[in-house]
Amino acid sequence: MKESAKSRATFVFIAGIARPLLNLMMGKKWEGIEKLPAGGFIAAPNHCTEIDPLVVGHMLYNQKRAPHFLAKAGLFKVPALGWLLHATKQVPVERSTAGANRSLQVAQEIVAEGGAIIIYPEGTLTRDPDLWPMKGHTGAARLALEGGIPVVPIAHWGAHEVFPRYGKRFHIFPRKSSRVVIGDPVDLSAFAGRPMDKATLAEATEAIMDAITGLLAGLRGEEPPAERWDPARKQQSKHGRFMERGGQHPGNGPDAP
Numbered sequence: 001m002k003e004s005a006k007s008r009a010t011f012v013f014i015a016g017i018a019r020p021l022l023n024l025m026m027g028k029k030w031e032g033i034e035k036l037p038a039g040g041f042i043a044a045p046n047h048c049t050e051i052d053p054l055v056v057g058h059m060l061y062n063q064k065r066a067p068h069f070l071a072k073a074g075l076f077k078v079p080a081l082g083w084l085l086h087a088t089k090q091v092p093v094e095r096s097t098a099g100a101n102r103s104l105q106v107a108q109e110i111v112a113e114g115g116a117i118i119i120y121p122e123g124t125l126t127r128d129p130d131l132w133p134m135k136g137h138t139g140a141a142r143l144a145l146e147g148g149i150p151v152v153p154i155a156h157w158g159a160h161e162v163f164p165r166y167g168k169r170f171h172i173f174p175r176k177s178s179r180v181v182i183g184d185p186v187d188l189s190a191f192a193g194r195p196m197d198k199a200t201l202a203e204a205t206e207a208i209m210d211a212i213t214g215l216l217a218g219l220r221g222e223e224p225p226a227e228r229w230d231p232a233r234k235q236q237s238k239h240g241r242f243m244e245r246g247g248q249h250p251g252n253g254p255d256a257p
Helices: 005-025 052-062 073-077 081-087 097-112 139-147 198-220
Strands: 026-031 041-045 067-072 091-093 116-118 151-157 176-182
Touching (some): 005 026, 005 052, 041 052, 041 139, 052 067, 052 116, 067 073, 073 081, 073 091, 091 097, 097 139, 139 151, 176 198
Parallel strands (some): 026 176, 041 116
Antiparallel strands (some): 151 176
């Protein structure tokens, strides 16, 4: 994607601050870099801590792929942060149907120009008590199927030890490492020609989540749960924090089954 001069300059400024800090906070190991497509694509990572975007963005920027995220619309109203998000052409996501459609249109434009758009299919930090990927939303699948865009699954593990989910401070010592693994684009050919209905999008989303979960299982050296965590079935909200004040374990808090 051809970044504007303003966007390039802003990315250089952000990277000049963020990269040294990230390198100081944790070690890093990136696997599967060669699997990133030469053209535009959707990156679909797991989401287990608030600093995930820095981890994934760091990896992509180092491969000369400017990261463009779908971010909560409210963040664009925060002074300074909002300016940075606009300057680097991040994509605001609104909860309304019309707003969500506009967001996907902008994302499609970025990918059409050869850019990388990062979409967290889970939509928010995972509610799974053991940080496995939970049930995904259909936005990434819809964008991929409508535009014929490759979806690249990404899994990372370790950053949550530096900044735990819903944490209030960083845990730098002893030094920890973050590992990122990139998988082959998800094969969505089985959905070609099918109507873009709820069933099709749900199945395609499951295929994407299966790919992410498989990569994460390899990183963790563990077997994932037999059934993916579903906030709706656990009577949990789909967005925002869900732990009680005081840091009660999500599996024992007010949203526990």
